[in-house]
Each structure stands twice: as C-alpha cells, then as structure tokens.
Amino acid sequence: MSDTDTRDPTSLRTPIVAVLGHVDHGKTSLLDKVRGSAVIEGEAGAITQHIGATAVPLDIVSSIAGDLVNPEDFDLPGLLFIDTPGHHSFTTLRSRGGALADIAILVVDVNDGFQPQTLEALDILRRSETPFIVAANKIDTVPGWNENEDSPINATYESQSDRVQGRLDEQLYEIIGNLSDEGFSADLYWRVQNFQRNVGVVPVSAMTGEGVPDLLAVMMGLSQRYMKEEMEIDVAGPGVGTVLEVKEEKGFGKTVDIVLYDGTIKADDQIVVGGQNEPIVTDVRALLQPRPLAEIRTESRFEKVDEVGAAAGIKVAAPDLEDAMAGAPVRVVRDRDLEHVVHEVEAELADIAVDTAEQG
Numbered sequence: 301m302s303d304t305d306t307r308d309p310t311s312l313r314t315p316i317v318a319v320l321g322h323v324d325h326g327k328t329s330l331l332d333k334v335r336g337s338a339v340i341e342g343e344a345g346a347i348t349q350h351i352g353a354t355a356v357p358l359d360i361v362s363s364i365a366g367d368l369v370n371p372e373d374f375d376l377p378g379l380l381f382i383d384t385p386g387h388h389s390f391t392t393l394r395s396r397g398g399a400l401a402d403i404a405i406l407v408v409d410v411n412d413g414f415q416p417q418t419l420e421a422l423d424i425l426r427r428s429e430t431p432f433i434v435a436a437n438k439i440d441t442v443p444g445w446n447e448n449e450d451s452p453i454n455a456t457y458e459s460q461s462d463r464v465q466g467r468l469d470e471q472l473y474e475i476i477g478n479l480s481d482e483g484f485s486a487d488l489y490w491r492v493q494n495f496q497r498n499v500g501v502v503p504v505s506a507m508t509g510e511g512v513p514d515l516l517a518v519m520m521g522l523s524q525r526y527m528k529e530e531m532e533i534d535v536a537g538p539g540v541g542t543v544l545e546v547k548e549e550k551g552f553g554k555t556v557d558i559v560l561y562d563g564t565i566k567a568d569d570q571i572v573v574g575g576q577n578e579p580i581v582t583d584v585r586a587l588l589q590p591r592p593l594a595e596i597r598t599e600s601r602f603e604k605v606d607e608v609g610a611a612a613g614i615k616v617a618a619p620d621l622e623d624a625m626a627g628a629p630v631r632v633v634r635d636r637d638l639e640h641v642v643h644e645v646e647a648e649l650a651d652i653a654v655d656t657a658e659q660g
C-alpha cells in the first residue's frame with residue numbers, strides 16, 4: 301500500500317467463498333485439500349480455527365500458491381471458505397439482498413462433465429449474480445497422468461506426455477463448451493483478461509493438490525480486483541451475520557453457528573436472531589471458537605473469545621435460541637435502537653420467505 305493511501309487496511313474483510321457442484325465431483329475433497337494445505341503451511345500458528353468455515357490468511361495463500369501470489373500485491377486479508385459444500389447451503393445462506401458467499405467455486409469432474417446439479421448450481425450462481433470460477437477436478441485420472449503433488453498447473457502440465465496433454469485439453473474444452481451453451485463465456489483461467497466477463501476454468505486435482513496453488517491465486521486475484529469495495533466494512537461496528545446451524549452443545553444448551561460478514565460481535569452484546577415465529581432478542585453468553593487440536597484432549601472442544609470481527613465463523617451461546625433457524629439473520633444491537641434492529645431482522649426474514657417460496 302502506498303504512503304498516500306490512508307485507508308485503514310483492517311477495514312477490508314475476507315471474501316466468503318462457497319463450493320458448489322454435482323455430487324461426487326469432489327467438493328468435500330477440494331475443501332479438505334485446501335484445509336490440509338493451509339494447516340501444513342500454517343504450522344507456526346498462523347491458522348485461526350473457525351466454526352463452520354476455514355480461514356486461509358493471505359500469507360498462507362501465498363505460501364501455498366508460491367510464485368503465483370505475491371502478498372505485496374494484495375490488501376485483502378485472505379479467503380474464508382464455508383465448510384458445508386453444496387447448493388442447499390448456498391441457497392439457504394443469505395446476506396442482505398444476496399448470497400452470503402461473495403464468490404464461488406463450481407467443481408466439475410473432468411470425466412463426468414456437466415451433470416444435473418452442475419446445471420442447477422449454474423442457475424443459482426446466475427440468479428444470485430455471484431462471481432465464480434470453475435475447478436475442473438480430477439485431472440489426475442487422465443490415463444497415464446504423471447503426478448506432481450501440490451504443483452501449479454503449468455509445471456505439471458509440462459511434465460505430461462503429448463497424449464495426456466491432448467486428452468486433458470479435450471476434457472477442458474468440453475467443459476468450456478458446456479459453459480458457453482449455458483450462456484457463460486469461459487476460457488482457461490490464464491487466458492482470461494476480465495473475470496467479470498469471462499469465467500476462468502482452473503484444472504485441479506483435489507487428490508494430488510495439483511492446480512490448487514492456481515485455484516487460490518485466481519480466487520485471491522479476482523477478489524482483490526473486483527470485490528475490494530464490497531469488502532470495505534466498519535470493523536468496529538455492530539456485527540451482522542447469518543446462522544449456519546442451530547446446535548445443542550453440552551454445557552451451553554442451544555447454540556447458533558454463524559458466519560459474520562460485517563462488523564464485530566462481542567461476548568457481552570445484545571443480539572437479534574431470526575426465529576421460526578418472530579425475531580429472538582437475547583444476550584450473548586459466550587462466543588466460542590474451536591480449541592486448537594493439540595489442546596482438545598484435555599478440555600472442552602471450544603474456547604471462549606471476547607470478540608470476533610468479520611468475516612468469521614463463530615459459535616454463539618445465548619438463552620432462548622430454541623426457535624432460531626439456519627439461514628436466518630443475526631444482528632448485534634449495541635448502541636442502536638432495539639426496535640429498529642428487530643425491524644431489520646423481520647424485513648430480512650420476509651425476504652428469505654419470498655425467495656424460498658420462489659424456489660419451490
């Protein structure tokens with residue numbers, strides 16, 4: 301950042317990433333791979349554990365992506381992947397006026413190509429106007445493939461025989477053709493100049509990690525280039541989020557796992573949560589994060605934190621959460637008028653009801 305740029309970099313939040321695609325095309329494996337790589341790279345302690353989401357900070361993105369990401373070119377703090385893949389979670393997880401995810405990865409198996417849920421996912425991405433890239437997965441299954449674990453695509457492609465290269469090219473062009481049939485102009489990601497107009501296709505293997513450096517680099521680049529303004533938030537402001545899941549938790553009763561996409565939530569905040577009948581007004585009793593793996597044996601799975609800033613996944617323990625709903629909004633009241641916040645939550649709930657009805 302230059303000296304003349306006076307913006308506070310902490311006011312830029314992490315883009316929220318969702319993974320979609322047909323069953324068995326490798327959504328879970330891809331998330332596991334990204335998580336696994338992030339944990340290995342972050343062994344020194346840079347990884348923050350989240351509830352329902354995996355945060356990959358910029359320095360970890362950069363160490364996974366190697367030469368493809370120079371951290372000095374970026375001021376977004378990294379990427380936050382929602383851990384529950386699939387379009388059910390994508391469509392139920394909303395934020396004000398749109399999808400909770402800022403950006404998506406559509407996973408397509410290179411052997412299996414476009415399938416019914418691939419088309420459904422495309423339809424959802426189109427309607428929600430969510431920018432996305434396509435991960436053309438399972439490239440390691442091309443017969444004769446020469447594995448280069450965790451390699452960027454260019455290097456591993458160069459190490460393949462002409463026959464293998466030719467076969468992969470065919471599969472990738474088939475996917476590009478399918479995207480075009482669906483009205484999306486697409487190309488291999490290194491040929492894409494403008495990711496707002498064209499969908500970038502990134503060949504990957506969730507199994508071997510090949511192409512994963514490229515995938516992270518493209519996500520990071522796309523976010524930085526086209527979404528920076530949307531990522532500008534008032535970090536110190538009252539938190540706004542979406543309920544991922546409502547869960548009974550030993551010692552805490554009913555809790556809500558939320559993804560916070562704006563502001564901050566504190567351990568003594570009053571909050572309003574969307575409920576089955578009406579908004580629930582309650583006080584946070586505890587904010588819980590997963591305890592680092594090494595400490596889990598001895599104590600509770602969770603540790604309490606005083607506050608969390610967006611974007612983050614966090615478990616909130618509070619009284620009266622029995623009627624809370626997955627997909628519902630959560631808002632911190634803090635120094636605002638309670639009635640006003642309740643109305644905001646009611647309005648958001650009404651929007652969700654309309655969307656759900658439209659989707660049948």
Ligand code: GDP
Nearest residue numbers: 322323324325326327328329437438505506507
């Ligand atoms: P999901 O239903 O989309 O979440 O798919 P999964 O991640 O569960 O993957 C379905 C199957 O494909 C599993 O048996 C995975 O091990 C396998 N798989 C996923 N990605 C790859 C890949 O890149 N290469 C190979 N060879 N197998 C993969």
